[in-house]
Amino acid sequence: MTRIAATATSPPLDGIGAPDTALAGSAAVAQHIAEGCLADGPVGRVGLELEAHCFDPADPLRRPGWDELNGVLKWVDPLPGGSAITMEPGGAVELSGPPADGVLAAIDAMSRDQAALRAALAESGLGLVFLGADPLRSPARVNPGARYRAMEQFFVATDSRAAGAAMMTSTASIQVNLDAGPRTGWVARVRLAHALGPTMIAIAGNSPMLGGQFTGWQSTRQWVWGQMDSARCGPILGASGVDPGTDWALYALKAPVMMVRSSDGDEILPVIDYVPFTDWVDGRVLLAGRHPTHADLEYHLTTLFPPVRPRQWLEIRYLDSVPEAVWPALAFTLTTLLDDPVAADLAAEAVEPVATAWDTAARLGLGDRRLYAAANRCLAIATERAPAELAAAMEQLTLNVETGRCPADDFADRVIDNGIAATVARMARGGM
Numbered sequence: 001m002t003r004i005a006a007t008a009t010s011p012p013l014d015g016i017g018a019p020d021t022a023l024a025g026s027a028a029v030a031q032h033i034a035e036g037c038l039a040d041g042p043v044g045r046v047g048l049e050l051e052a053h054c055f056d057p058a059d060p061l062r063r064p065g066w067d068e069l070n071g072v073l074k075w076v077d078p079l080p081g082g083s084a085i086t087m088e089p090g091g092a093v094e095l096s097g098p099p100a101d102g103v104l105a106a107i108d109a110m111s112r113d114q115a116a117l118r119a120a121l122a123e124s125g126l127g128l129v130f131l132g133a134d135p136l137r138s139p140a141r142v143n144p145g146a147r148y149r150a151m152e153q154f155f156v157a158t159d160s161r162a163a164g165a166a167m168m169t170s171t172a173s174i175q176v177n178l179d180a181g182p183r184t185g186w187v188a189r190v191r192l193a194h195a196l197g198p199t200m201i202a203i204a205g206n207s208p209m210l211g212g213q214f215t216g217w218q219s220t221r222q223w224v225w226g227q228m229d230s231a232r233c234g235p236i237l238g239a240s241g242v243d244p245g246t247d248w249a250l251y252a253l254k255a256p257v258m259m260v261r262s263s264d265g266d267e268i269l270p271v272i273d274y275v276p277f278t279d280w281v282d283g284r285v286l287l288a289g290r291h292p293t294h295a296d297l298e299y300h301l302t303t304l305f306p307p308v309r310p311r312q313w314l315e316i317r318y319l320d321s322v323p324e325a326v327w328p329a330l331a332f333t334l335t336t337l338l339d340d341p342v343a344a345d346l347a348a349e350a351v352e353p354v355a356t357a358w359d360t361a362a363r364l365g366l367g368d369r370r371l372y373a374a375a376n377r378c379l380a381i382a383t384e385r386a387p388a389e390l391a392a393a394m395e396q397l398t399l400n401v402e403t404g405r406c407p408a409d410d411f412a413d414r415v416i417d418n419g420i421a422a423t424v425a426r427m428a429r430g431g432m
Contacts, residue, residue, distance in 0.1 A: 020293050020294070021293055021294050022291045022292070022293055023281050023291070023293065023296075025281060026253055026281050026282050029253065029281055030246075030250070031249075033245070033252055033297075033301075034245030034248065036312070037244070037248045037249075037310040037311070037312065038186055038310050038312060038313075038314075039179075039313065040180070040183040041181070042181070042182065043178065043179045043338075043339045044102060044179060045099040045100065045178070046100055046102060046106040046176070046177065046178060046331075047096075047097055047098065047099045047100070047106065047176075047177035047313075048097045048106045048107070048110045048176060048177070048331055049094060049173075049174070049175035050114065050130075050174055051088060051094045051095075051172035051173055051174070051321050052093055052129060052172055052321055053090075053092050053128070053129045053130075053134050053172055053321075054069060054091050054093050054121070054127070054128060055126065055424055055425070055428040056125065057126075057425040057426075057428040057429045058425075060136055060421045060425045060428070061136060061137060063091055063140055063142060064091055064126055064142075065142055066087070066091070066142045069087055069091055069093070069126075069142075070087070072121055072123075072126065073085050073087070073093070076116065076117055076120045079112075080109075080112045080116055081097060081108070081109030081110060081111075081112045082097065083096055083097045083098070083109070084096045085117070087143055088168075089142070089143045089145075089148040089151075089169050090140060090142060090143075090168060090169025090170055091143070091169075092169075092172050093117065093121075093128065095110065095113050095117065097109055097113065103331060103335040103336070103339075104387060104390075106331070107332065107390075111324075111328065114324065122430070128428065129424055129427045130322055130327070131172065131206055131207055131320070131411065131427075132171060132172060132173065132204075132205070132206045132207030132220065132222075132320025132321050133166070133171050133172070133207035133209065133210045133221045133224065133320075134170040134171075134172075134210070134211075135208075135210065135212070135411075135415070135420060136420055136421065136424055137170075137211070138211055139162075139165035139166050139168070139170045139211075141165075141168065141169050142169075146267070146268040148168065150259040150269060150270040151164070151258065151259065151270070152165070153272075154258050154270040154271065154272070155168075157270060157272035158229070158256075158274070160227075160228060160229065162227075163224055163227035163228055164228070166224045167224050170211075170224070171207075171221045171224055171225070172320075172321035173318075174204070174319040174320070174322065174327055174330065175315060175316065175317050176316045176319070176331055176335060177313050177314065178313060178314045178339065180312065180313055180314055186244050186245075187242055187244065188348070189314070189338065189344075190237065190244040190308065190314070192338060192344055192347065192348050193314055193316055194236075194237045194308055194355070195348065195351050195352065196337060196338070196347065196351055197235070197307055197358060197361075198351070198355065198358050198361035198371060199350075199351045199354060199361070199371060199374045200318060200319060200330075200333075200334055201219050201222055201318055201320075201358070201361040201365075202361040202364075202365045202366050202368070202371040202372075202375055202406065203330070203366070203375050203379070203400075203406060204319045204320045204322055204330055204407070205217075205218030205219035205222075205361070205362065205365040205406040205407065206219070206320040206321065206323075206407035206411065207219050207221040207320050208220060208408040208409075209411075209420070210224070212420060214412070216363070217363050218362065218363065218364065218365035218406055218408040219320050219361070219365070219408070221320050222318065222320075223359075223362050223363070225305070226358070226359060228305075231251075231254055231255045231256060231276075232255050232258075232303070232304055232305060233304075233305045233306065234306060235306055235307055235308070236248055236306045236308060236309075236310075244310060245310075252301060252304060253276065253278040254276050254278065255276065255277060256271070256274050256276055256277075257275050257276075257287060257300060258271060258300075259299075259303065260288045260292075260296065261288065261295075263288050263289050269288060277300055280292050281297075305317065307358075314338075316334065320407070320408075322407050323407065325393065326397050326400070326407065328393045329386075329390060329393035329396065329397040330397065332386060332394070333379060333382040336381070336382045336385050336386075337378060337381065337382060340385060343381050343382065346377075346381050347378050350377040350378055350381070353370050354368075354371050357370070365406045365409075366404045366405065367404065372401075372404055379397065379398055382394070383398060411423070
């Protein structure tokens with residue numbers, strides 16, 4: 001994950017210390033989480049993370065394996081823009097860019113890294129497909145990591161097998177990481193980051209298929225995440241939304257523990273019963289025969305996947321992966337609507353009627369008239385502030401939004417005209 005380098009550290013509290021120190025109880029943990037989840041400071045730094053599905057264009061139904069992908073990726077590092085390369089559980093490839101001074105610098109670095117990665121994969125007969133969900137192949141895990149194996153077992157044990165498998169191995173996103181900003185503005189900033197979600201999902205929806213079938217959703221990726229436990233994947237924002245730190249602390253304590261280290265530290269074990277972290281830390285339940293430590297808390301936080309996650313910075317996770325022609329415009333629009341104070345005020349007013357319309361946005365996209373109006377207004381606000389170097393991308397995104405189309409519509413049309421396998425193969429070769 002991209003790290004927006006922290007400008008503050010989590011405060012030392014009784015029971016919150018060295019990684020293997022036992023935690024003192026839920027009250028101390030809540031204070032620790034609340035006081036350390038956002039870092040006070042100016043806005044301006046931007047980190048981007050882009051995921052894409054990896055396909056063999058000669059055989060789009062084949063899922064490249066772990067050793068095959070690693071054999072290619074090990075020769076790509078370092079990338080010219082400094083991105084780290086990781087492989088997702090289903091073999092999707094993620095580029096995680098370092099924090100840059102401003103969105104334009106972040107876009108430039110990511111564009112160079114993306115081009116280098118595509119070239120390296122092409123030499124090995126592979127290609128990247130930028131969609132929010134794998135439209136063709138059945139879910140399958142290729143990453144053998146212990147974390148993902150335990151996660152898979154957790155989903156099976158908690159009756160989330162299908163949604164969990166699709167989430168882990170068949171979805172891909174664009175993640176935008178932004179500074180938390182000055183403490184005095186956290187409430188409004190976090191509220192706006194959430195409120196923009198449905199409108200940005202409607203603009204970016206790019207996953208109308210899953211497992212070879214049209215799903216009836218413009219963002220099947222968002223639908224998949226919506227099938228997960230809302231205690232782990234739902235929005236954080238509390239009913240009042242007046243204290244982001246407290247909201248996150250309560251969310252984290254109520255969320256069930258997904259996996260733990262074994263007592264000897266050699267294994268990662270799935271937790272097959274529903275155990276909120278607060279029950280573990282307050283001693284009502286022992287997991288792996290022990291009480292949790294600071295390291296357990298930090299690991300637990302990495303297993304929570306809300307659409308906006310505070311990690312001292314804001315990790316915004318709700319955008320589908322989209323083609324190279326428009327993702328720079330999406331990244332610029334979202335960043336501008338949050339970081340430019342005038343644009344933020346205008347955007348907050350524009351999206352207020354659809355601030356909680358997550359499912360409607362994922363299902364209908366810009367086919368909903370209220371989301372269509374909010375999207376056009378938000379894009380106009382961003383376009384007024386866009387630099388010349390983004391003119392082509394902003395023009396394409398504006399055309400899409402004005403005509404009520406998101407990337408999912410373009411992809412669906414190509415599938416209908418050419419067939420799904422041929423469409424995916426052409427995309428993997430860099431076409432369309």
